[in-house]
Amino acid sequence: MSEMACLTGCGEKAKTRGLCACCYSTARCRVNSKLTTWKELEALGLILPSTRGATNKPLDEALEAKRAKKDEASPAEDQAAPEQPEAEEAPVTAVPWER
Numbered sequence: 610m611s612e613m614a615c616l617t618g619c620g621e622k623a624k625t626r627g628l629c630a631c632c633y634s635t636a637r638c639r640v641n642s643k644l645t646t647w648k649e650l651e652a653l654g655l656i657l658p659s660t661r662g663a664t665n666k667p668l669d670e671a672l673e674a675k676r677a678k679k680d681e682a683s684p685a686e687d688q689a690a691p692e693q694p695e696a697e698e699a700p701v702t703a704v705p706w707e708r
């Protein structure tokens with residue numbers, strides 16, 4: 610078993626694609642937020658390519674994809690109720706006491 614350190618240098622052990630669980634979830638979060646892409650992270654050497662020659666594990670990738678989807682679908686703060694339309698567009702009807 611080769612235990613390699615997380616590529617970010619956080620001191621944790623790498624678990625997924627060269628990142629520890631924490632950094633990987635952060636990376637996934639950033640990718641989901643469109644702040645970066647897996648490709649960019651790979652290019653920067655902050656994550657290992659998903660396909661490592663013969664050790665391509667489709668299940669791992671599918672699992673990651675599913676988890677990422679699940680994260681996206683999780684209820685977030687921005688699910689808050691939409692602002693109530695203010696009744697500021699009340700019809701300006703003729704005021705009886707005005708001419």
Ligand SMILES: [Zn+2]
Nearest residue numbers: 615619629632
């Ligand atoms: Zn880490």
